[in-house]
Amino acid sequence: MTATQAVAAPAKCETRCVHAKAELDRAPSLGETARISFEVTSDVDLKGVRIDADVPGIARWSTVPDGMSARDVASSVPTDFEKVGRATTTTDLSAGQTVRFQGAVQAVATGTLLISVRAVAPVNPELNSDTFVAAATIGADGKSSYLGSRAETGATQQIPAGVASTRATPWLAPAVAPAAQQRKPHSDDPPRAQAAPVCATGSWNYRDHTGTFRTSANFVVEAWDDDNGPDDLLGVALTDGNGAFRLCFPNDDFSGGADVYLKFVAQNGSWGVEFDDDPYNFRTATMNDVGDGRTLPFGAQQPTDPRYMRAVEAFDQINSASDWTPSDCWDADDHDCRRVDFNWRWDYNPANNHYLPNSDEVHLRANAPDFRSIVVHELGHAVMDDVYNDNFPNANCPSPHFINGESGASCAWSEGFPDWYQAAVFNDHEYRGDGFTVELENVTWGEPNWANGDGVEGRVAGALLDLADAHNEPHWDARTENPYTEIWQTFLRFRSSTFAEFWRQRGQAGFDVGPGPLAALYQNTIDYGFREPLGDYQTRTRPAPLQNQPHRYRVDTSVAFWSVVAIRPPANADYDLRLYDDPELRQLLAVSVAGQGEVDFIAIDTNQGGRPAGDFYPEVTHVNGTGDYRIQFANGANLLRPEEKFTMGDDNVVVARDHCVEAGTKFTVTATPDNASQDAQLFVMSSDGSRPVIASRAQAAASSTGHGPGEAEQVEFTAPGPALDCYSVVLVNKAGNGTYTLSVS
Known part of the structure; x- marks a missing residue:
């Protein structure tokens, strides 16, 4: 039979942009045939839309629609009776276009016939897809056969x-x-x-x-x-x-x-x-x-x-969600539990799965139970409505909206919480829907097709997941907390309209909102002032910062010595280093811009007469190139010895040693590598009257950087005075793995 096409004025794209419909002209009894007509309409231009029409094993295609090919596919779905005859085609659709198909099916056994027509586009399938179920009851004769399917006990x-x-x-x-x-x-x-x-x-x-x-x-x-x-x-x-x-x-x-x-x-x-x-x-x-x-x-x-x-x-x-939820009722404060009713039927085709706050009812499409994420996500709305005492947040969700797209802070919270709830119940970091799967946890900065921030429901769900689970991903997720305490208790005690409000309320409840939890949020591109702590000689490996999203850190100087923070970019990249005096990054202290492939560093003098010990805030910004960089903080607490050996590899960027001498003293420092892969760079930092107490690489009093891999670097320096002073000898490992011998004479 034929496939036809029609184009009408495009409709507004609401809950979904693709719409499927199907209809049988009669209910076939055993051995008889019936005509099946179905159509797919798109509200937007789409390429490569796959259209499947599945006939369960109690019937078969007697006439495959024109333009489609058919084959048998094994199926475990009980209503498919072990297999389906799948007629398939792939087509492009323009906005407002409808494609129509006609075929015929023959009944080969008695039972409920549920013919499923599904259309799925490869782009944004959660929006650009639809499934419609046409039902008939196949009886032994015409009297016991009828369209639809009666719901009896x-x-x-x-x-x-x-x-x-x-x-x-x-x-x-x-x-x-x-x-x-x-x-x-x-x-x-x-x-x-x-x-x-x-x-x-x-x-x-x-x-x-x-x-x-x-x-x-x-x-x-x-x-x-x-x-x-x-x-x-x-x-x-x-x-x-x-x-x-x-x-x-x-x-x-x-x-x-x-x-x-x-x-x-x-x-x-x-x-x-x-x-x-x-x-x-x-x-x-x-x-x-x-x-x-x-x-x-x-x-x-x-x-x-x-x-x-x-x-x-x-x-x-739903029972699994009840098992997970930490109370007898959905709301632990309820004495008489609220019942949430789920409306479902094997041939029920509402426009979308949805929760109705006024009646405490969920409406599920015919195939929704095949996707546990859908069922428990909708339950999550009901749980939020119950806990918030029927004061459900005004979500203001755009239509359509996507798990990975910007939808606004209120929508992202009211949808992101149910996304997390279903993931927590099933211990699964994915949202599995009809025709699509969305990864919620293993996505971070720079993820293709993902928006950033707390206006994205998938980012909210991912942040809640990373706060609680023990599956920690690079580069910032290292948090594991009990979801029944910090997350659930905050949820029970406060009504939140956005994730930002939830986070403030979490702090008000006395729960941790410090660097560890903030890092889990930052992993999911939600930045509520995260400043990653760097300990003494700790190295962090981090991906390239985005153009408009620098990486921000905190270092604390604690001794009366020079300290140094340094970054080493890949050879083909240039990332700059800034240092601020405050976490809001308003008071800029120094900038290091050494160029492509070069180590940037900033040194802080906390000796007597220098900068008082305290907190400082480095920031790494992107100039060009890609690839991971390493950042290390050397909280100086050692004097330079006559000779000292340092093993430095990929994770070692910088070593700092103080050398305290009288005015006019001349000294020579030499850094000697033990193999040809090592590329040392050597600097002397001074904070005499002509030089700042916080200085960048370019402001070094003396340096030696040009001899290259395998060669020694040597610096001669005369202390300017006017009295005894302490200078910082900074050894940079630009590249290589091995041992450096640092000596002074």
């Missing part, structure tokens, strides 16, 4: 023999959901004296979108007596952390013992999965005429119909 069945279900998040300690809002047992049968109670045992399970069998915790289990009139509710319980249950109740039926069946209900006191206010529930087969004192082994149950599996998977993803 689902049946249950045993999971396959020999299969072991596992928890989806075994690293989280199981928590028990609140029992509030559960139905109370009721019966119209009078109590029977001395009737021994009956117990039902078993477990509740599901098969996730990867085909793995999982246990489902905190699902409501109800035991019912199947009566001729209204059924009696005998008892209610929750499945435990491993999905298991043991539910005991009186056997009061006078007709020969209760006829017991179980219902598994997707709703507890804190969350539920439903559609149109009806929580999903599943009914077992009935065990008739149960005798007193019996234990009824219902075994490992699961939904019979695969279309329900995503409902249980979403429920379990």
Whole structure:
């Protein structure tokens, strides 16, 4: 069948810029065919849009749409029945253009047919993609076949023999959901004296979108007596952390013992999965005429119909978030827990996944449970709304907005917190959506296609991740804290409208906002005055500073000697060094601009008559070139010996030694390398009346730099006086690895 194209005036790009739709002309019964029509519209110009139309294994393509090729693809998604017939094409779309396709499918088995049409662009797929699900029920004949799929109580069945279900998040300690809002047992049968109670045992399970069998915790289990009139509710319980249950109740039926069946209900006191206010529930087969004192082994149950599996998977993803969240309720200050209801259906196609603050409801698209990040991100909005007592921040998010793009400080906080929340729950540093994955943690300064600062939700999420996790990345992330204390307690105690406000409140709460935490923020391009500390002879290796984002440090002189801070750029790069007197970088003290491939340094004289010991603030700026540089601080505390050896390699930039002599004394200093790779440079710094107490390389009183690798450098200097004074001998390792012999005569 044919593919057609149409172009209309481009619409405004709102929550997404690509829109898919699909429709069956009829519901085929077993062996019959039906026409499938689908279309994809783009609001913007896009190249290389991939369009897939997946037909589950209970049907097959009888006519592939023109312009598409089809093949069978194995699938673990339960509603795909082990495979899909995937029709595929790739096309360019202009703004306002719609491409339309028609094909035909034949029903080869009975069941729920969920045909998925997906369009994904390679650029910004979180915005430039869409998935639409068209549903039909295939019956054995026309009477039992119909468009759509009716939501009735689902049946249950045993999971396959020999299969072991596992928890989806075994690293989280199981928590028990609140029992509030559960139905109370009721019966119209009078109590029977001395009737021994009956117990039902078993477990509740599901098969996730990867085909793995999982246990489902905190699902409501109800035991019912199947009566001729209204059924009696005998008892209610929750499945435990491993999905298991043991539910005991009186056997009061006078007709020969209760006829017991179980219902598994997707709703507890804190969350539920439903559609149109009806929580999903599943009914077992009935065990008739149960005798007193019996234990009824219902075994490992699961939904019979695969279309329900995503409902249980979403429920379990929310349960994982409940396990992680450090309180019985979403808000630790609540006495009556708020329940967040998730509206989902296998053929529900709202424009986007979203949370509605006014009703405490989340609406999920049909395939959202395949992406746990989506489900728990939306829950994160609900948790924030609950903790903030329904005073949800005015996010002012632009439409569209991106995880890696600038969206404004308020939007970045209200979206970045849920991004972090889902990552923390699943111990996963990625956000996985429909057609895209975004790395949240291993991105820093200079990352392509990423904006910088606290107006970017992905930067906010990454900062929260780096504050808490033990997976520390270069170059500034070295922080590991308990997320349940500093982060979560600040979140609970204050209402924040931006990440900057959250950070101020964190400090007000008495939590650490010093250099360590600031470094984790800086790793994620959020700079709240970070000045990286440099200790005595500590070397830092850092990437090239960006053009408009210098690297800033703090050094502390503590002794009455000369001290030196130095940077060594790559041979093909030029980075300059500045030194300030204040952390706000308003009082410039000195600048070193040695040029490409040269070591820049600034020396500070804290001897008597020099600069008092204290804090100083170096800044490294970019001039040209790329590549890592090394910065080192030599907090001088040693006098020059007649001869001393120094092992210096890639991580060693500078050595400083004081030499104190009377006025008029002439001395010669020699630096001799022990191999041909070493390139020494030698300087004498003086702060006599004609020279400053804080001086750059260019302001050295004497120097020797030109002999090159493997050659000695030598400086002769006569102390100018007028009295005893201390001078700094500065040895720079421009290149190479080995031992220098530094001597004075």
